[in-house]
Amino acid sequence: MYTVHSISSLSGSIQVPGDKSISHRAVMFGSIAKGITEINGFLNGEDCLHTIKVFQQLGVNIERTGETSYKVNGKGLYSLKEPQDVLYVGNSGTTIRLTAGILSGQPFYSVLTGDSSIIRRPMKRVIEPLSMMGAKIDGKENGRFAPLTIRGGHLQGITYESPVASAQVKSAILLAGLYADGKTTVIEPYRSRDHSERLLAQFGAKLEVQDDRVTIFPKPDLEAQLVQIPGDFSSAAYFIAAALIVPNSRIEIKNVGMNETRIGFLEVVKKMNGKVEITDIRSFGQEPVANLIIETSSLTGIEISGEMIPRLIDELPLLAVLATQAEGLTKVTDAKELRVKETDRIKTISVALRNVGVEIEELVDGFVIKGKQKIYGGQISTEGDHRIGMAMAIAGLIAETPIIIHQSEAIHVSYPQFFVDLNRLIK
Numbered sequence: 001m002y003t004v005h006s007i008s009s010l011s012g013s014i015q016v017p018g019d020k021s022i023s024h025r026a027v028m029f030g031s032i033a034k035g036i037t038e039i040n041g042f043l044n045g046e047d048c049l050h051t052i053k054v055f056q057q058l059g060v061n062i063e064r065t066g067e068t069s070y071k072v073n074g075k076g077l078y079s080l081k082e083p084q085d086v087l088y089v090g091n092s093g094t095t096i097r098l099t100a101g102i103l104s105g106q107p108f109y110s111v112l113t114g115d116s117s118i119i120r121r122p123m124k125r126v127i128e129p130l131s132m133m134g135a136k137i138d139g140k141e142n143g144r145f146a147p148l149t150i151r152g153g154h155l156q157g158i159t160y161e162s163p164v165a166s167a168q169v170k171s172a173i174l175l176a177g178l179y180a181d182g183k184t185t186v187i188e189p190y191r192s193r194d195h196s197e198r199l200l201a202q203f204g205a206k207l208e209v210q211d212d213r214v215t216i217f218p219k220p221d222l223e224a225q226l227v228q229i230p231g232d233f234s235s236a237a238y239f240i241a242a243a244l245i246v247p248n249s250r251i252e253i254k255n256v257g258m259n260e261t262r263i264g265f266l267e268v269v270k271k272m273n274g275k276v277e278i279t280d281i282r283s284f285g286q287e288p289v290a291n292l293i294i295e296t297s298s299l300t301g302i303e304i305s306g307e308m309i310p311r312l313i314d315e316l317p318l319l320a321v322l323a324t325q326a327e328g329l330t331k332v333t334d335a336k337e338l339r340v341k342e343t344d345r346i347k348t349i350s351v352a353l354r355n356v357g358v359e360i361e362e363l364v365d366g367f368v369i370k371g372k373q374k375i376y377g378g379q380i381s382t383e384g385d386h387r388i389g390m391a392m393a394i395a396g397l398i399a400e401t402p403i404i405i406h407q408s409e410a411i412h413v414s415y416p417q418f419f420v421d422l423n424r425l426i427k
């Protein structure tokens with residue numbers, strides 16, 4: 001449980017921890033590359049620590065060399081060993097789906113499962129294409145859910161038109177494509193985050209990226225790399241929102257990942273009249289980073305849908321909080337993917353906001369909020385969803401009475417130091 005009180009201003013400078021998506025991928029790609037991959041700026045959140053454990057169980061030597069540094073001793077695409085036990089991914093959708101792609105290319109038997117949230121999230125979206133490639137892969141309820149059983153082996157390249165814009169589906173297929181005969185192409189309705197494409201290219205994979213599709217060609221081996229991970233934009237988003245809505249605030253966030261497939265929230269905030277200055281744009285390997293300066297702003301409502309949704313999918317619960325402080329209507333549609341995340345995020349954020357006195361209309365594929373509204377405060381539960389916990393903590397900073405967050409430990413999944421960093425900005 002954690003109690004958040006309202007505050008009068010935010011100031012100072014912080015750095016958010018490493019990007020979760022890239023941290024997972026650095027460990028996975030390093031594990032199947034040849035040589036020693038050095039990772040700096042790794043996110044020591046529970047999800048990414050599960051990825052490390054899974055690849056250790058698959059026989060990879062992974063060593064912590066500093067606070068956020070690891071060495072992964074990869075021995076090549078075919079060096080993984082049959083695990084002695086079930087592979088447990090905890091709460092991490094990225095771990096289970098991407099690892100399923102890699103395991104589809106391995107000539108052995110493995111079982112992937114996770115916590116009570118993971119075993120309710122849809123897995124057919126990866127089982128279907130990986131089966132088409134030749135993997136023997138199945139799951140509970142006719143392949144709909146984990147636990148997944150995988151007997152991998154020789155794969156054929158496919159061209160797959162994914163019904164959802166999902167980086168996890170795309171990445172699982174591309175990783176299996178490394179083990180396939182011939183090329184593998186994934187076509188998406190909208191472009192999802194492209195960290196896999198960028199990092200695979202850095203590891204020496206042969207890829208072709210077009211507007212709506214990515215093609216990967218099989219390769220004898222990937223080469224180990226030095227991976228410098230930028231700060232996670234999705235984590236930075238909580239402080240961006242906080243500085244916009246808490247009076248008399250001005251903060252700086254350093255080394256934030258600025259990959260355009262990830263920063264839809266920043267574009268939306270700017271359209272809402274949010275004052276955000278982007279400085280010192282540079283690169284960490286294949287990924288752009290920058291520093292951000294954010295000031296208290298008078299926000300206006302916004303309507304978002306379509307191609308924007310995958311670029312801010314994880315920030316939508318936070319956008320709901322922001323919308324309560326924006327003048328006029330905010331409407332989100334085309335976001336039914338929110339219903340199959342750690343929780344049904346349309347429902348969880350609606351329940352949490354109503355508990356603290358906010359009116360929100362739930363849509364099948366989004367929500368509508370009329371601003372500005374007072375946030376009265378009260379008790380909420382994260383329902384085990386880290387993003388709901390952090391979004392509601394930001395609401396607590398401007399609530400009339402404290403917001404008491406139950407199951408706040410869920411936040412450790414992506415940001416164990418969240419409250420430490422937040423408290424640093426409170427003067």
Ligand SMILES: O=C(O)C1=C[C@@H](OP(=O)(O)O)[C@@H](O)[C@H](O)C1
Nearest residue numbers: 021094165166167168169313314
């Ligand atoms: O590939 C990734 O690292 C992720 C992709 C997204 O999920 P989907 O692929 O299910 O959209 C996102 O919500 C998740 O937090 C991380």
Ligand SMILES: C=C(OP(=O)(O)O)C(=O)O
Nearest residue numbers: 091092093094314341387
């Ligand atoms: C959806 C998320 O992660 P995952 O799918 O990896 O569990 C998230 O971090 O918001």
